[in-house]
Amino acid sequence: MAATQHAQQLKQDSQTYLTTALLQLLETHDLNTISVTQVVKRAGVSRMAFYRNFETLDDLLAAYFRPKLTARFNDVVNGVPQAEKLAAMGQFFQELAPTLQLATQRGFEEIIRQVFNQNMEAFYQTTLAETPLTPVQRRYWTKFMSAGVYAIWREWLLTGQRESLTTIHGLIAGFQTQTMASLRA
Structure with a gap:
């Protein structure tokens, strides 16, 4: 042992x-x-x-980023209280901002995006289980939301986090709610 x-x-x-x-x-x-x-x-x-x-350097980077991103998604899935979740996200994003800047400069941002997308797909697979969406709607809505949410976080981090985390969180929640409502209409 x-x-x-x-x-x-x-x-x-x-x-x-x-x-x-x-x-x-x-x-x-x-x-x-x-x-x-x-x-x-x-x-x-x-x-x-x-x-x-x-197997590759990409695998090494993915193994490094996966637990960091997954932990933030788990906060959402596990219903961590809003204030605690936002504090953890704020700390995470403060640490991630320089790394994302480096990733855009050094050619490894796609690895972060892939890990993010994997987490988004797992998250939405769990949260969309009870929705009346068709499999096609669910698949494409998940891809759409994943790309949009990543783009918002990316823009916010790379431009100095000028808006509050609460503002960004609310913006994403609004996009999610409105796009889901349009599919149900």
């Missing part, structure tokens, strides 16, 4: 070192110019350690 815990800790440490190394390299290099060799060398781990955990 102790050996298993030790192996798990080594795996977690390797993932942390690899993620840190890649994020450091992204500060000065575009994603498409970084190699696995550069990342493992900077992380101080073997190529085998990389390939035991990830």
Whole structure:
């Protein structure tokens, strides 16, 4: 049992070192110019350690962003009180803003968008279960909302978060309510 815990800790440490190394390299290099060799060398781990955990650098970045984004979606799904949810989102967005800026400059924003879209699809699959939408309406409405919500958050983060989080949250809720109402009409 102790050996298993030790192996798990080594795996977690390797993932942390690899993620840190890649994020450091992204500060000065575009994603498409970084190699696995550069990342493992900077992380101080073997190529085998990389390939035991990830297939590509994109997979490494997705593994880094997935729990961060999923946690915010879980706050919504699990009915965290509004004030607590907005505080957690505010902290998250404050931390994410520089990373999103870097992602747009260094060519890895699409990974963040993909993780976001996966979470949106899971969220709406849960929340739309009881709606009278057809499967086609549900599928396309989810794609529409996912793209729109991402675009709003992106614009807000990249332009300095001039509006309050409450304003943005209300704007998104209004778009969601109105577009859903138009489908039901």
